[in-house]
Amino acid sequence: MSEEYPVVWFQGAGCTGCSVSLLNSASLKFKDILLDEIVPGKKLNLRFHPTVMAGQGEMIINVLRDTKEEKKGEYILIVEGAVPTLNNGIFGAVGEKTILERVLELGKNAFITVAVGNCAAYGGIPAAKPNPTGCKSVKRVFEENGIDTLVVNLPGCPPHPDWMVGTLSVALRGLPLDLDEIGRPRLFYGKTIHENCERRAYFDKGKFAQKFGEEGCLYELGCKGPYTSADCPLREWNNGVNWVIGAGSPCLGCVEPEFPDNTSPFYRKLSWEEMKNEKNCN
Amino acid sequence: MKKIVIDPITRIEGHMAVETFLEGGKVKEAKSSGTLFRGFEIILKNRDPRDAARITQRICGVCPAIHAYTSALCLDDAFAIKDKIPHNARVIRNLILGSNFLQSHILHFYHLSIPDYVDLGKVVGKVAPFTPAYEGDFRLSDEVNAHLATHYLQALDIRRICQEMLAVFGGKMPHNVGIIAGGATLIPSVDRINDFKGKLKEIRDFVDNAVLPDVLTVAKAYRDYFEIGKGCGSFLSYGGFVLDEGRFLKSGIVNSDRQFEELDPENIAEQVKHSWYADSESGKNPSLEETIPSPEKEGSYSFIKSPRYKEKVYEVGPLARLMVNYFTRQEEITRVAEPLLKELGLQIEEVPSVMGRHLSRAVECKVLVEAMSTWVEELVPGEPVYTEVEIPEEGEGYGLAEAPRGSCGHWIKITDKKIARYQVITPTAWNASPRDDKGVPGPIEQALIGTEIKDEGNPFEVVRIVRAFDPCLACAVHLIDTKGKDLGKYRIA
Numbered sequence: 001m002s003e004e005y006p007v008v009w010f011q012g013a014g015c016t017g018c019s020v021s022l023l024n025s026a027s028l029k030f031k032d033i034l035l036d037e038i039v040p041g042k043k044l045n046l047r048f049h050p051t052v053m054a055g056q057g058e059m060i061i062n063v064l065r066d067t068k069e070e071k072k073g074e075y076i077l078i079v080e081g082a083v084p085t086l087n088n089g090i091f092g093a094v095g096e097k098t099i100l101e102r103v104l105e106l107g108k109n110a111f112i113t114v115a116v117g118n119c120a121a122y123g124g125i126p127a128a129k130p131n132p133t134g135c136k137s138v139k140r141v142f143e144e145n146g147i148d149t150l151v152v153n154l155p156g157c158p159p160h161p162d163w164m165v166g167t168l169s170v171a172l173r174g175l176p177l178d179l180d181e182i183g184r185p186r187l188f189y190g191k192t193i194h195e196n197c198e199r200r201a202y203f204d205k206g207k208f209a210q211k212f213g214e215e216g217c218l219y220e221l222g223c224k225g226p227y228t229s230a231d232c233p234l235r236e237w238n239n240g241v242n243w244v245i246g247a248g249s250p251c252l253g254c255v256e257p258e259f260p261d262n263t264s265p266f267y268r269k270l271s272w273e274e275m276k277n278e279k280n281c282n
Numbered sequence: 283m284k285k286i287v288i289d290p291i292t293r294i295e296g297h298m299a300v301e302t303f304l305e306g307g308k309v310k311e312a313k314s315s316g317t318l319f320r321g322f323e324i325i326l327k328n329r330d331p332r333d334a335a336r337i338t339q340r341i342c343g344v345c346p347a348i349h350a351y352t353s354a355l356c357l358d359d360a361f362a363i364k365d366k367i368p369h370n371a372r373v374i375r376n377l378i379l380g381s382n383f384l385q386s387h388i389l390h391f392y393h394l395s396i397p398d399y400v401d402l403g404k405v406v407g408k409v410a411p412f413t414p415a416y417e418g419d420f421r422l423s424d425e426v427n428a429h430l431a432t433h434y435l436q437a438l439d440i441r442r443i444c445q446e447m448l449a450v451f452g453g454k455m456p457h458n459v460g461i462i463a464g465g466a467t468l469i470p471s472v473d474r475i476n477d478f479k480g481k482l483k484e485i486r487d488f489v490d491n492a493v494l495p496d497v498l499t500v501a502k503a504y505r506d507y508f509e510i511g512k513g514c515g516s517f518l519s520y521g522g523f524v525l526d527e528g529r530f531l532k533s534g535i536v537n538s539d540r541q542f543e544e545l546d547p548e549n550i551a552e553q554v555k556h557s558w559y560a561d562s563e564s565g566k567n568p569s570l571e572e573t574i575p576s577p578e579k580e581g582s583y584s585f586i587k588s589p590r591y592k593e594k595v596y597e598v599g600p601l602a603r604l605m606v607n608y609f610t611r612q613e614e615i616t617r618v619a620e621p622l623l624k625e626l627g628l629q630i631e632e633v634p635s636v637m638g639r640h641l642s643r644a645v646e647c648k649v650l651v652e653a654m655s656t657w658v659e660e661l662v663p664g665e666p667v668y669t670e671v672e673i674p675e676e677g678e679g680y681g682l683a684e685a686p687r688g689s690c691g692h693w694i695k696i697t698d699k700k701i702a703r704y705q706v707i708t709p710t711a712w713n714a715s716p717r718d719d720k721g722v723p724g725p726i727e728q729a730l731i732g733t734e735i736k737d738e739g740n741p742f743e744v745v746r747i748v749r750a751f752d753p754c755l756a757c758a759v760h761l762i763d764t765k766g767k768d769l770g771k772y773r774i775a
C-alpha cells in the first residue's frame with residue numbers, strides 16, 4: 001500500500017488556467033498524477049478539485065470539511081486564484097462561504113500551502129489596478145490573519161505544469177524546497193529568461209527586431225525577459241513544442257510580482273527602473 | 283414549493299450555483315447564479331489598447347484563445363487595419379482558435395460531462411476525485427461503461443495534444459501570445475507546419491474513432507435526453523473563423539418558427555432589470571454601455587446581465603451554430619450532421635435538447651479537424667504575418683467571433699491612445715442570463731423549467747441540463763449576492 005497524501009485544490013479568483021496547465025502535464029501525465037505513485041511509495045489523493053471531481057454541491061463541501069478536520073496537519077492545500085477581500089470578501093464565494101473564509105480555514109490546518117499561478121502568489125490579474133475586488137495573495141491573507149503554514153509560490157500565468165508536479169515531487173521526497181526571497185523554488189525560478197534565451201546572441205550583437213516576425217532580440221518590442229526569472233527557455237512549453245519568445249512574442253514577465261501592472265504595456269520597451277520602481281505585490 | 287440548491291456546480295469553468303423550485307416533481311422556477319466577480323472591464327481602463335488581447339484571455343483559462351481572437355478583431359477594427367491582415371496571419375489565428383475548440387469540446391464531453399453518464403468509480407475504483415458522486419442513473423452495460431472510461435483517460439492525452447498543437451503557433455497554452463493586433467507573431471516554417479499537421483492527424487483519428495461513436499453511444503442510451511432541456515428555441519451566431527471572404531461558420535439567427543434572419547450587431551443590447559446594475563444602462567448597445575454596479579437594487583438576483591437581440595432571448599453555442607448552418611445549408615456542416623441525425627432517427631427540429639448539445643459539439647469536432655487539415659496547407663512558409671499598427675488618438679471598434687461555447691463580442695473605445703471603455707459579452711452571458719426587462723428567463727433557466735426530477739436526492743437532470751450548455755462562469759459573472767440569499771448548499775427544503 002502506498003502512503004497517500006490528501007490534496008485539496010481550491011479555486012479562488014482565477015480563470016482555471018492553472019488547472020488546465022496541470023492537465024497539460026507531459027512529464028508525468030495527469031492520469032499518472034491521479035492514479036499512480038508520483039515518488040516511490042507515495043501517491044497524491046486529489047480529494048477536491050472543482051474542475052475534475054465527479055461530485056457537486058453539498059457532498060463536496062463535506063469533502064472540504066472532512067479533510068480539514070480528519071486530516072489536520074496532513075493535507076496539501078493548493079490554491080489557484082487570488083483572494084478577494086473587499087467588503088469582507090463578498091465578491092467570491094463557494095458553497096455558502098466566501099473564498100476568503102475558505103482559504104483561511106483550509107490554510108490553518110494544512111501541512112503546506114502551494115499558491116499556484118500569479119493570482120494566488122502575488123494577486124495577479126484580478127489585483128491589477130484599480131483592483132476592483134481587493135484581491136490579495138494567499139501569503140498576504142495568511143499573514144494578516146496570523147496563519148503560519150508554509151506557502152510555496154509557483155507564479156506564472158499560468159505556471160508550467162513541470163513546476164507544479166516538480167515541486168510536489170520535491171516535497172514528497174522530503175528534499176529541501178530552496179525558496180527565493182519571494183517564495184519561489186530556485187529549482188525552476190533561479191535564472192532570468194534573458195540568461196538562457198535563444199535570442200541572446202542577437203541581444204549581445206545589438207540586432208533587435210523592430211517588427212513582429214523579424215529576426216533578432218525582442219527587447220525593442222517590449223521583452224521583459226531580462227527582468228523575469230523562470231526556466232521557460234530551457235524547458236519550453238506544452239511538451240517542449242514552443243515557448244513565448246520562440247513564437248516571436250516578447251516575454252510578458254508573468255512570474256514576477258510586478259505582473260501585469262508594471263510589466264505592461266506589454267509591447268513597449270521598459271527599463272528596469274520602470275518595472276521595479278514601485279513594488280506591486282498584493 | 284420544494285427547493286433544490288446545487289452550490290457549487292463542479293466540472294464547469296468558474297464558480298456557479300443553481301437554484302430550482304419544484305412543484306409536483308417538476309421544476310417550476312430556476313435561477314442560475316454566478317459567484318465570482320473580477321471586474322475585467324474596470325481593470326482594462328487606461329491601458330495600452332494592444333494589451334487587451336493578452337489581458338482578456340485571463341477571463342477564462344479553458345478557452346482563452348477566443349478572447350485573444352475577438353480582441354484582435356476588435357483592435358484591428360479600431361486601428362483601421364482589418365482589411366490589411368496578411369493571409370498567413372488570418373490562417374494562423376484560425377488554427378490557434380480551432381485547436382482551442384477541439385481541446386474545449388473534447389474536454390467538455392469526456393472530462394466534464396461523461397462523469398454524469400459513465401460510472402467511472404466502477405472502473406477506476408471508488409477513489410477521489412471520482413467519488414463522491416450522484417448515484418443511480420448509469421445505464422451503460424459494464425463492458426461499454428469500461429470502454430468509455432478508457433476513452434476518458436485517453437482523452438486526457440488527446441486534449442493535451444490539442445494544447446500542444448495550439449502552442450506550435452501560439453507559443454504556449456493556456457494564454458497564447460501568438461495572436462496580436464495586426465496579425466500574428468510567428469512566420470510559419472515548414473518545420474512548424476509539419477509539427478502542427480502531425481498533431482492534427484492524431485486528434486483527427488481520435489475524433490473519428492472515439493468522439494463520434496462515443497457520443498452516439500451515450501445519445502442512444504440516454505435518448506430521453508433529446509426531450510429534456512429544450513431551452514428557448516431561438517438561436518444566434520456571430521459567425522466563426524474569418525476567411526478571406528466571409529466566415530467559415532455562418533452568422534445569423536434562427537427563430538423559434540425556424541426562420542433564418544441575417545444578423546445586425548446594432549440589435550444587440552444588454553438588459554439589467556434583474557441584474558445588480560444601474561437601470562440607466564438597461565437596453566444599451568455594448569458600444570455605449572457602462573458597467574455601473576448597483577448591489578442594493580430591488581428585484582435583482584444576479585450580476586450576470588441579460589444580452590438580448592431585438593429584445594428577445596437567444597441561445598448561443600455549438601447547437602446554435604448547427605441550427606444556423608443547417609438552415610443556411612452550409613455544406614461542411616450538413617455533410618457531417620446529416621448521417622448522424624439519420625442514424626439516430628432525428629429531424630433537425632428535434633435536436634435542441636441536452637443530448638443535441640453534446641451531438642452538436644461532436645459534429646463541430648469533425649467539421650473542424652477536416653477544415654483545419656485544409657487551412658494548414660494554405661500557410662506560405664516565410665511569408666509575413668504582421669501589419670504595422672498605429673494606435674489612434676481616438677477610435678472605436680468591435681470584434682465578433684464564435685467561441686467553443688458560443689458568440690463572443692468585444693467593444694472598445696480609445697481616448698488619448700488608451701482604453702477609455704471596453705465591454706465584453708461572453709457566450710455564457712447569453713446562455714446563463716437572468717430574467718430580462720420583460721421578465722423572460724434566460725436560456726439555461728428556460729431549459730430547466732418544466733423538467734421532471736426523478737430522484738430529488740440525486741438530481742441528475744439539473745446538472746446534466748446545466749453542463750450541456752458548457753457554462754463558463756468566470757466569463758459571465760459580475761458579482762455575488764451573499765445577503766440573505768440561500769445559495770449556500772445543496773439541500774432539499
Ligand code: SF4
Nearest residue numbers: 194197217218223225
Ligand atoms: S528576446 Fe528577451 S529574453 Fe531573449 S535576449 Fe532578447 S531581451 Fe533577452
